[in-house]
Amino acid sequence: KSRAGLQESDPVLLLLGRLEPQKGHRVMLEAMPLILREFPRVRLVCGGEGRLRTELENMTTTLGIQEAVRFVGYLRDVRDWLAVADISVLPSFYEGLPGAPIESLAAGRPVVATAVDGTPEIVIDGQTGLTVPPGDPNLLAKAVCRILGDPGLGRDLARKGREWVLANFGVERL
DSSP states (O other): OGGGTOOTTSOEEEEESOSSGGGOHHHHHHHHHHHHHHOTTOEEEEEOOOTTHHHHHHHHHHHTOGGGEEEEEOOSOTHHHHHHOSEEEEOOSOOSSOHHHHHHHHTTOOEEEEOOTTGGGTSOBTTTBEEEOTTOHHHHHHHHHHHHHOHHHHHHHHHHHHHHHHHHHSTTTO
16 A cells, blocks of 8 residues: 555555546546545545546546545556455446456455446346446545445455356356
8 A cells, every 4th residue: 555655554455457538537527526535534546547637637627636545557557546445346338248347346346336238247236246336436535435434344345246257257268
């Protein structure tokens, strides 16, 4: 955590994905002030590169959340970040069968994702994670805060999610 300027006690949200409109980074950034009101120490780590990087960095300044957001660029190996994440977030507008929630659940991290395309096959609302409609920063913030406010729920979703992913998306199965 310290490598990214994070304190050990900071709750960490991890958003893995290209910095492109499809992935919904703007919605997550709009949700951050709402999350920060309840959890002022929360930090968002965005792993990935793309054409929106400068725009998204500027957006953090406009929203006054630049101290709470880290853009760490392309991650060759996401395991280190998954190890420090409290919640993995996928606010996409559309997806095929997304890899980020599979990796996150396999690593035992709870996931908040938008219920689009193939995502609900992995993130089953209330069972392996929480899902919200796309494009709604208020509902996204509410779901994130629900898990941050109830660590037992986060652990339960992560455990069930890991079991689900290993049973249905394990190497042997694929």
